[in-house]
Every structure is written in C-alpha cells, then in structure tokens.
Amino acid sequence: MSNFPATRNIVLTGFMGTGKTTVGRLLAERLNRPFVDMDDAIQAHFGKPIPDIFAQEGEAAFRAVEAELCRRFAREAGIVLSTGGGALVNPANREALAQTGVIICLTASVDEILKRVEQADDRPLLPGSQAERARRVRELLQARRPAYAAIRQQVDTTGYTPEQVVERVLEILEAEMEVPGMTRIPVQGPEGSYPICIGEGLLAHSGRLLRNRGLRPGPAAIVTNPMIAPHYAAPVAESLREAGFEPVICQMPEGEQHKTLETVASLYDQFLAAGLDRRSPVIALGGGVVGDTAGFAAATYLRGVPLVQIPTSLLAMVDSSVGGKTGVDLPQGKNLVGAFKQPVLVIIDPNVMATLPAPEFRAGLAEVIKHGIIGAPELFRQLEEHGPLNLTQLVADAVRVKVQVVEEDPFEQGRRATLNLGHTFGHAIELVSQFSIRHGEGVAVGLVAAGHMAADLGLCDRALADRITRVVERHELPISLQGYDIEAVMEAMAHDKKRAGKTLRFVVPYALGDVRLIDDPGPEVVYRALARVLQP
The missing domain is CATH 3.40.50.300 (P-loop containing nucleotide triphosphate hydrolases)
Structure with a gap:
C-alpha cells in the first residue's frame, strides 16, 4: 500500500x-x-x-x-x-x-x-x-x-x-x-540497498535526502574541484547546513592526471583537519575523477566512512557513480588501485548539466550508447533517431541498465564485466594519449572497434557494427583517431586490469541487448580492429 x-x-x-x-x-x-x-x-x-x-x-x-x-x-x-x-x-x-x-x-x-x-x-x-x-x-x-x-x-x-x-x-x-518530481531507483547490494535519486533541482534537497537515509548530522566533507565548486558547492553546503550538517569543502585538482594516491593522501589530511569521524559522510561532488578518487578516500579513511555520490557530468551520472567501484590510476594504467565502496545515496540533478561543456556532455553520451547496446535496445534506437524524451529520462534509462547488471554481479565476478564494452580499447588509447582525450571519447572509439571485432569474428552482423559506428558519429563522438601507434596501444593493453593473467579480455556485441566476454581473440584480430579506428 x-x-x-x-x-x-x-x-x-x-x-x-x-x-x-x-x-x-x-x-x-x-x-x-x-x-x-x-x-x-x-x-x-x-x-x-x-x-x-x-x-x-x-x-x-x-x-x-x-x-x-x-x-x-x-x-x-x-x-x-x-x-x-x-x-x-x-x-x-x-x-x-x-x-x-x-x-x-x-x-x-x-x-x-x-x-x-x-x-x-x-x-x-x-x-x-x-x-x-x-x-x-x-x-x-x-x-x-x-x-x-x-x-x-x-x-x-x-x-x-x-x-x-x-x-x-x-x-x-x-x-x-x-521530493515531488523525483525518480528513485533502488539498488540492492551485498551490504544492503541504497537509492539513486534523479530529479531536477535535487541539489537543494541534498541535506534532507542524507538525513532521510539515517546519516548523522555533524561534520561532512564535500569533495570537489575548482571547476565545480563555484557552481554547486554553495547550494549543496547550504542544504546540508539546513539539515544540521557541518559541511567542509575539500578541494582536489581537476583532471584525470590528478586521480592518484597523492591526491587521496591530500584528502586524508583535509578530512582530519575537518574533524571527520567514522560516521561522517564524504560527499563526492563532481565528475568521474572526483567520484572515483573521493570514493576511494571514503573507502579507506578510518577503514571506511559513509559515501554519497553527487555526479555533475553525464558520464559520472550514468556510469561511475553507480555500482561502488572506486579507485585511482598508476603510471602504468587506469584504476589499478581501488576498492568496492557502495554509496549510501546517489543524487543526480540533471540541471547541473546546464554548465557542462558540450564536449563533456558528448563524452557522457558514449556511456549512454554503451548501455543501450548492453541492455536497452529501445534506448539505442532512440539515440539513432530523436533521442529520449528528456534528460531525466535519458539518465534514468541508462542508469537502470547498470543497476540491473551490478545487482546481479556486485564484485565483477561475471556479468558485470560486460559493462567494460569498449573499455579495453578505450583505456589503452587514453593511456597512450597521456589522457589528452576524454574517457568518453576513448570509449566511443572503443565501441566502434568492438563492433568491428565482433563482425570480423562472425559474432554479429556487419550491419550492427555499422549501426554502432553511425550512432557514435551521429552524436559527434570520434569513430577514429589520428596520430596513434597501434603497437603502443597494444602494449598499453598488457597492463589492463580486466585481463586474466596474460590473457586479454574483450566485451563484444552479438546483438542489441546481447554482449559477451571473449578471451584472447588473437593479436591479429586485435590489431585489425585497432587499424579500423587508429591512423598513424
């Protein structure tokens, strides 16, 4: 009732x-x-x-x-x-x-x-x-x-x-x-459940949403960066104060190059200075880099404190803020140090995308396209045509795909690996570019490469690979890149965290709504797929 x-x-x-x-x-x-x-x-x-x-x-x-x-x-x-x-x-x-x-x-x-x-x-x-x-x-x-x-x-x-x-x-x-107008998507995890709350204007309700989840008023760390803080730190802090929290802004530098253990150590210092104890929430207010880094800091500070994700980029909304994966990079590769840390709450306010630069929005669409291929054929078809009805609906549809997968496999022992569609290619390209291209841009090229690989292996119709390429291009994302040495990208793949021993693993599409993991398709197959998307 x-x-x-x-x-x-x-x-x-x-x-x-x-x-x-x-x-x-x-x-x-x-x-x-x-x-x-x-x-x-x-x-x-x-x-x-x-x-x-x-x-x-x-x-x-x-x-x-x-x-x-x-x-x-x-x-x-x-x-x-x-x-x-x-x-x-x-x-x-x-x-x-x-x-x-x-x-x-x-x-x-x-x-x-x-x-x-x-x-x-x-x-x-x-x-x-x-x-x-x-x-x-x-x-x-x-x-x-x-x-x-x-x-x-x-x-x-x-x-x-x-x-x-x-x-x-x-x-x-x-x-x-x-909250009127809010969509709430429950996520069942190994440590209990938490909600993903989606709605326009939700930042102003942050404090109430935290209190309603049983978080204790007192010190609270808002982890953000100089790009995000001027826009959204003040309204979140004000809402927290109205709910009885004592918010402290903790800054980290902007950019993937700062997703490091050194940044995590600086956050520890700021948490200690703010007087955070084991019941004090850490609130990640920013894109994927902020969410991953603050999440890892929350997972390890005092052996774990409550984490709240407030993503401010489309990519973070539909991907990194959901599912509990946190971590930082090493010089050898992305996300090589990390932990699973389920948030207490995820707050998604589509209004924040009003200040999101157009290239960052497009980068997030790569993850939305990926989710459409994995488990939302109707979302993919919408992206081929006129798009979902509104931003809130786009985010909610994409989030539901990830929720369904992470509920089934919270620790990436099986099906969750399918969320890495396009990522084995994409992460290696990012690394070789020294992170000069955005994560979503790397994923976009990776999706195209994965489609070609599947078609070359006879695992999907060539028509599907062509549809993936067209929808990526339709949203002004790259379908190929120039100035990349294929051998260097293949070498970067050797450090991919998704490998099994020395065996590279790829996620490829068989059909819309049906993607699967394949092991070691062979260096010739990998080279051929990369050659379709990379030019020297």
Missing part, C-alpha cells in the same frame, strides 16, 4: 497502446481507489463510440469535451485517471490535472505499440494497412514528443507485464512523497 496522499489524484497518460487503461485498473485496485477512464467518459457524453465521434462530430469537438473533462476530473479527489493519448498534449489540460495530482507518462517502443493495437478497430487516428499504421504512429509520436517530454515522470512499458509497470508506478509515488 502506498503512502501517497489519499486526496491526490494519479493520472496516467501517454500514447495509445502504452497500457494506460490496463495499468490504471490494476493500480486502482491495488490502492483501493476509484478508476476513471477518460475515453469512457467521452463516449458517455456523446452517446457513441470514439470512431463515430471523430467521423460525425470531428476531432475539434472531441478535444473540446476532453478539455472540459480534464478540468472536471482535476476537481475530483483520490482517483486513478487514465487519459486518452492526446489529452495532455494541450498544456492547459496538463496544468489543470497537475494541480491536484501527479501525472505519469507511460511509453513504449513503436514495435510494441503496433503489436498491442494490431487487432484494434477503435483507433480513429490509425486507419489503413499495417505499414500506414506504422507511419502514422511515428508521425504522431514525433508531433506529441514535446508534450510528452514536459511530463517529468516517465515509465517505459516495453517488455514489462502490467503488474511490473504497476510496481514502477508505486515506486514513483513513494519518491513523490519525498
């Missing part, structure tokens, strides 16, 4: 065929609330089926009554309302219903929608053959895209049972109780 206020309405909207009525009935039954189907109410008003309303009265008359009903249902209390697919395209309708309830937009892939409405004869906006219906679905989705994107809470129903969708909706309702 949800603690969502009994007087607040729950409004399910979204395109036709996304499951609004089915899910709405189940949800209403689960919460012991009245269920209202807006299409039924419109048919009752006109006294005829919806196709006849469109044919005889016209769409304008239909939309006018729809708007009237939105205003009427907004005055109700405690109902579960399922709207028509176009009902909330009108901003006034969205605004009216949002006044007294939470609006949740259900989504589905085009293929899933077509499968669900295949036998339907009551869809006046979908006449004609299957091909005509498919074209019309794409047209309508594109036309309604801005309206659907304006709804903060989104639930993808593709491949899920109605009961599973209801569980997702209930999670949203619980998160709404803590």
Whole structure:
C-alpha cells in the first residue's frame, strides 16, 4: 500500500497502446481507489463510440469535451485517471490535472505499440494497412514528443507485464512523497540497498535526502574541484547546513592526471583537519575523477566512512557513480588501485548539466550508447533517431541498465564485466594519449572497434557494427583517431586490469541487448580492429 496522499489524484497518460487503461485498473485496485477512464467518459457524453465521434462530430469537438473533462476530473479527489493519448498534449489540460495530482507518462517502443493495437478497430487516428499504421504512429509520436517530454515522470512499458509497470508506478509515488518530481531507483547490494535519486533541482534537497537515509548530522566533507565548486558547492553546503550538517569543502585538482594516491593522501589530511569521524559522510561532488578518487578516500579513511555520490557530468551520472567501484590510476594504467565502496545515496540533478561543456556532455553520451547496446535496445534506437524524451529520462534509462547488471554481479565476478564494452580499447588509447582525450571519447572509439571485432569474428552482423559506428558519429563522438601507434596501444593493453593473467579480455556485441566476454581473440584480430579506428 502506498503512502501517497489519499486526496491526490494519479493520472496516467501517454500514447495509445502504452497500457494506460490496463495499468490504471490494476493500480486502482491495488490502492483501493476509484478508476476513471477518460475515453469512457467521452463516449458517455456523446452517446457513441470514439470512431463515430471523430467521423460525425470531428476531432475539434472531441478535444473540446476532453478539455472540459480534464478540468472536471482535476476537481475530483483520490482517483486513478487514465487519459486518452492526446489529452495532455494541450498544456492547459496538463496544468489543470497537475494541480491536484501527479501525472505519469507511460511509453513504449513503436514495435510494441503496433503489436498491442494490431487487432484494434477503435483507433480513429490509425486507419489503413499495417505499414500506414506504422507511419502514422511515428508521425504522431514525433508531433506529441514535446508534450510528452514536459511530463517529468516517465515509465517505459516495453517488455514489462502490467503488474511490473504497476510496481514502477508505486515506486514513483513513494519518491513523490519525498521530493515531488523525483525518480528513485533502488539498488540492492551485498551490504544492503541504497537509492539513486534523479530529479531536477535535487541539489537543494541534498541535506534532507542524507538525513532521510539515517546519516548523522555533524561534520561532512564535500569533495570537489575548482571547476565545480563555484557552481554547486554553495547550494549543496547550504542544504546540508539546513539539515544540521557541518559541511567542509575539500578541494582536489581537476583532471584525470590528478586521480592518484597523492591526491587521496591530500584528502586524508583535509578530512582530519575537518574533524571527520567514522560516521561522517564524504560527499563526492563532481565528475568521474572526483567520484572515483573521493570514493576511494571514503573507502579507506578510518577503514571506511559513509559515501554519497553527487555526479555533475553525464558520464559520472550514468556510469561511475553507480555500482561502488572506486579507485585511482598508476603510471602504468587506469584504476589499478581501488576498492568496492557502495554509496549510501546517489543524487543526480540533471540541471547541473546546464554548465557542462558540450564536449563533456558528448563524452557522457558514449556511456549512454554503451548501455543501450548492453541492455536497452529501445534506448539505442532512440539515440539513432530523436533521442529520449528528456534528460531525466535519458539518465534514468541508462542508469537502470547498470543497476540491473551490478545487482546481479556486485564484485565483477561475471556479468558485470560486460559493462567494460569498449573499455579495453578505450583505456589503452587514453593511456597512450597521456589522457589528452576524454574517457568518453576513448570509449566511443572503443565501441566502434568492438563492433568491428565482433563482425570480423562472425559474432554479429556487419550491419550492427555499422549501426554502432553511425550512432557514435551521429552524436559527434570520434569513430577514429589520428596520430596513434597501434603497437603502443597494444602494449598499453598488457597492463589492463580486466585481463586474466596474460590473457586479454574483450566485451563484444552479438546483438542489441546481447554482449559477451571473449578471451584472447588473437593479436591479429586485435590489431585489425585497432587499424579500423587508429591512423598513424
């Protein structure tokens, strides 16, 4: 049973065929609330089926009554309302219903929608053959895209049972109780569970979110760098103070070259000076370098103190802040010293990307593309076309892929290794470049190389390798690099932490949603894959 206020309405909207009525009935039954189907109410008003309303009265008359009903249902209390697919395209309708309830937009892939409405004869906006219906679905989705994107809470129903969708909706309702508009993704780990909280403006709620997780007020270290601190350290510190914490800003230099044991030692000194004890949280406020370094410091200071991740780059949001891997580099390679340290909480505020330089945002998209290949084919298809509905949805979809993998394999003994898709190539390229290229750029080139390797070995269709290359290029990421010696990159791979003894391991795609680990494909195969993406 949800603690969502009994007087607040729950409004399910979204395109036709996304499951609004089915899910709405189940949800209403689960919460012991009245269920209202807006299409039924419109048919009752006109006294005829919806196709006849469109044919005889016209769409304008239909939309006018729809708007009237939105205003009427907004005055109700405690109902579960399922709207028509176009009902909330009108901003006034969205605004009216949002006044007294939470609006949740259900989504589905085009293929899933077509499968669900295949036998339907009551869809006046979908006449004609299957091909005509498919074209019309794409047209309508594109036309309604801005309206659907304006709804903060989104639930993808593709491949899920109605009961599973209801569980997702209930999670949203619980998160709404803590911070309106927040998405909360639970992560089950070996040391218990922790939430990933995603929502616009969440930095201002940092203190409350920490207190709600049982963290004790008192000294708290905010680890950040000179690039991030001027933008976000003050609002986080203010929120912490309001919740009873005593925040201290601990600085580390900007850049991968400072992800070292020397930087960790300097953080220890700052923690001691701030009076941190074993119950004092360390809050990593920054990108992947800050998160990895502060996380390792938190894992080792006083044999471990609570860690909170507040990532400020897209790459850190969808990858390094989730799953508990922390560490620093040695001259011989990346992340050769580290520890698993699960955070108490991850806070993701997409608003911080407003100050993220465009190249850094694109670098983060490499990890999003990777997650699409690994476990979110619909996300990959969106990236091939118009992209997800909004930034919050993009982050949440990518994060869910990583959560699913790390829950199954928290210590990288099996499936978690698949998250290294593109990384064996990418890390070696980064190292040879002396970190002059971004991690995401190295991963982007690595994804292209992994696709070519899989195709060369006959493990995937060449068409998939070409799709990966095109989507990487579409997002203005490199698909090849100049000025690199292939032998030097292969030598750098010899120090990769993902190797098994002297055997190099690669993750390659077999299909969208199916990536696998292969051992030692042979130096000729590796060389050929690198030759496709590196030029002297």
